[in-house]
Amino acid sequence: MQKMLTKGNYAIAQAAINAGCDGYFGYPITPQSEIGEYLSKKMPELGRTYVSAESELAAINMVLGACSTGKKAMTSSSSLAIALMQEAIGFLAADELPAIIVSVMRAGPALGYIYPSQGDYNQAVVGGSNGDYRTIVLAPSTVQECVDLTYKSFYLAQKYRNPVILLADGMLGQMMEPVEISDYPYPEVSPEYWALTGAKNREPRAIYNLEPEEEVLINRVEKLFEKYKKIEENEVDFEEYLTDDADLVVICFGSMTRNVKSAVNKCRKKGIRVGMFRPISLWPFPAKEILNLAQKTKKILVVEMNMGQMIKDVKLAVNGKISVEFYGKPVGQWLSVEEIIDKVRGET
Amino acid sequence: MRNEKNIVFKLPDSLKEGATFSFCPGCDHGLAIRIIAELLDEMNLREKTIAVASVGCSVMLYRWINTDCVESPHGRALAVATGIKRTNKDKFVFTYQGDGDFASIGLAESMHAALRSEKVTAICINNTTYGMTGGQGGPTTIMGQVTTTSQDGRNVELHGYPIKIAEQIALCEGTIFSARGSLDSIDNIKKTKKLIKKAFEIQQKGLGFSFVEILSTCPTNWRMTPQESHERVRSELMPIYPLGIYKSEEERGKRKEE
Numbered sequence: 001m002q003k004m005l006t007k008g009n010y011a012i013a014q015a016a017i018n019a020g021c022d023g024y025f026g027y028p029i030t031p032q033s034e035i036g037e038y039l040s041k042k043m044p045e046l047g048r049t050y051v052s053a054e055s056e057l058a059a060i061n062m063v064l065g066a067c068s069t070g071k072k073a074m075t076s077s078s079s080l081a082i083a084l085m086q087e088a089i090g091f092l093a094a095d096e097l098p099a100i101i102v103s104v105m106r107a108g109p110a111l112g113y114i115y116p117s118q119g120d121y122n123q124a125v126v127g128g129s130n131g132d133y134r135t136i137v138l139a140p141s142t143v144q145e146c147v148d149l150t151y152k153s154f155y156l157a158q159k160y161r162n163p164v165i166l167l168a169d170g171m172l173g174q175m176m177e178p179v180e181i182s183d184y185p186y187p188e189v190s191p192e193y194w195a196l197t198g199a200k201n202r203e204p205r206a207i208y209n210l211e212p213e214e215e216v217l218i219n220r221v222e223k224l225f226e227k228y229k230k231i232e233e234n235e236v237d238f239e240e241y242l243t244d245d246a247d248l249v250v251i252c253f254g255s256m257t258r259n260v261k262s263a264v265n266k267c268r269k270k271g272i273r274v275g276m277f278r279p280i281s282l283w284p285f286p287a288k289e290i291l292n293l294a295q296k297t298k299k300i301l302v303v304e305m306n307m308g309q310m311i312k313d314v315k316l317a318v319n320g321k322i323s324v325e326f327y328g329k330p331v332g333q334w335l336s337v338e339e340i341i342d343k344v345r346g347e348t
Numbered sequence: 349m350r351n352e353k354n355i356v357f358k359l360p361d362s363l364k365e366g367a368t369f370s371f372c373p374g375c376d377h378g379l380a381i382r383i384i385a386e387l388l389d390e391m392n393l394r395e396k397t398i399a400v401a402s403v404g405c406s407v408m409l410y411r412w413i414n415t416d417c418v419e420s421p422h423g424r425a426l427a428v429a430t431g432i433k434r435t436n437k438d439k440f441v442f443t444y445q446g447d448g449d450f451a452s453i454g455l456a457e458s459m460h461a462a463l464r465s466e467k468v469t470a471i472c473i474n475n476t477t478y479g480m481t482g483g484q485g486g487p488t489t490i491m492g493q494v495t496t497t498s499q500d501g502r503n504v505e506l507h508g509y510p511i512k513i514a515e516q517i518a519l520c521e522g523t524i525f526s527a528r529g530s531l532d533s534i535d536n537i538k539k540t541k542k543l544i545k546k547a548f549e550i551q552q553k554g555l556g557f558s559f560v561e562i563l564s565t566c567p568t569n570w571r572m573t574p575q576e577s578h579e580r581v582r583s584e585l586m587p588i589y590p591l592g593i594y595k596s597e598e599e600r601g602k603r604k605e606e
Contacts, residue, residue, distance in 0.1 A: 051431075095418075196432075
């Protein structure tokens with residue numbers, strides 16, 4: 001397979017095409033606009049759908065429409081505009097529709113700026129729609145992972161009939177790296193038994209979530225949570241690095257992994273026994289694995305480009321067994337390898 | 349014994365057998381859904397239809413319509429319809445919305461679907477109020493109308509002006525057909541059915557966006573009997589929202605196709 005040099009945003013767009021995306025619906029916002037630009041040219045050439053939506057509200061609801069017919073559909077956006085999509089994300093979860101939402105984080109709150117940041121962990125993982133629901137969230141750390149996890153997003157969305165958020169950031173979206181774009185490696189999951197295709201030779205189907213009957217509504221939510229349990233059992237994904245003998249384990253996600261790994265390598269050369277752990281699936285969260293870590297290491301340091309969001313999930317997993325420290329900042333230049341090394345030294 | 353030949357009135361196949369409407373007595377929603385269902389039968393569209401329900405009294409369309417159906421978030425019905433039709437060009441797609449859904453919270457989605465000339469049909473029930481939530485003032489509430497949020501009557505200082513939906517949608521370049529009908533009399537029910545038929549045909553021919561607004565009653569929130577409500581449609585609404593075809597440009601639609 002040929003290696004090519006490309007931006008994260010283009011890599012995601014091409015991976016979506018290879019994954020068989022039937023329709024892309026989007027609205028521009030920096031730092032993810034290249035995804036829509038790329039697909040606006042390529043999708044029509046392939047006889048597939050591209051629509052420049054009038055807003056993010058429209059874009060995500062066009063995705064809802066396409067998904068309801070069993071078509072693979074995707075949108076991409078960023079931060080404050082992902083905020084606009086929250087109602088529909090709740091609909092997608094309640095309706096069990098396999099939508100792909102690419103979220104390329106910028107700095108907040110609100111307009112903030114186009115600096116890269118990891119401030120939307122809560123927005124993606126906890127979500128801002130109402131009621132009890134879950135979205136699968138995958139966080140790449142390299143342009144190659146932008147491709148691999150786009151593929152995985154399409155597969156998991158289809159497999160579980162659940163919306164999936166690919167949580168990238170402005171740095172990944174805009175940086176160029178060598179990447180191999182393979183064919184889509186996952187099996188196709190047929191939507192035949194639930195998709196709206198016209199009531200020909202079968203009873204009509206309806207996709208809706210309004211439910212006046214209390215018992216039916218309770219059963220529906222409980223059924224959703226049975227599905228979520230299966231996802232938690234089967235789809236946890238993580239990377240563990242030099243943790244076996246570590247006195248301190250640094251936990252991070254997404255792009256932050258890059259500098260943390262370099263810092264761990266440099267610390268190891270200086271004889272500091274430090275390791276790294278990163279959730280790749282932010283939900284389902286690798287809570288069991290982090291609890292196991294807490295039983296073999298002495299201390300955990302969570303490093304995020306935000307004011308401390310994932311750390312809450314880490315603390316829940318560790319459950320008070322060892323101390324969990326935090327190092328982060330909200331916006332701007334990423335925490336450097338040197339800054340992380342200094343922090344690690346201070347903690348060991 | 350029942351002789352099929354003697355049946356002069358029956359439930360359309362496009363209405364679910366045994367389903368009962370949950371609308372208030374005298375509400376026109378049931379009539380509107382009935383004539384839509386009759387047309388889906390007559391035009392042989394039922395098996396290729398994907399209907400889009402919206403939020404408001406129209407929300408439970410899937411309980412009655414005997415076709416595939418998806419429920420849209422409030423105001424986004426035409427975005428949902430766009431997503432369906434663009435990825436399923438062989439399907440027949442229509443939205444069933446109220447005036448609050450279509451012309452207030454969803455006005456951007458409605459107008460942009462018209463401007464993009466999406467090959468779908470939108471049907472909007474205009475009863476000049478938010479019915480399901482208990483009769484608040486909406487985008488089509490007429491000047492002077494008393495509602496729970498315009499208790500001294502709608503006035504310009506507080507509420508501004510109502511929207512004339514069929515006229516506004518007709519202004520969109522991509523609209524091929526825009527009309528307003530009413531369900532206040534047998535004659536107008538027949539005429540409205542013809543308007544919807546025309547709108548459906550335009551979609552069938554792939555010409556572009558087609559739209560029908562239907563003046564309807566809300567006896568419960570208007571605090572009127574069904575008869576008084578239909579009288580109000582005639583005496584108060586029709587002078588402000590005149591019935592008729594505001595745009596019908598099939599020929600232009602055809603040229604655009606070529």
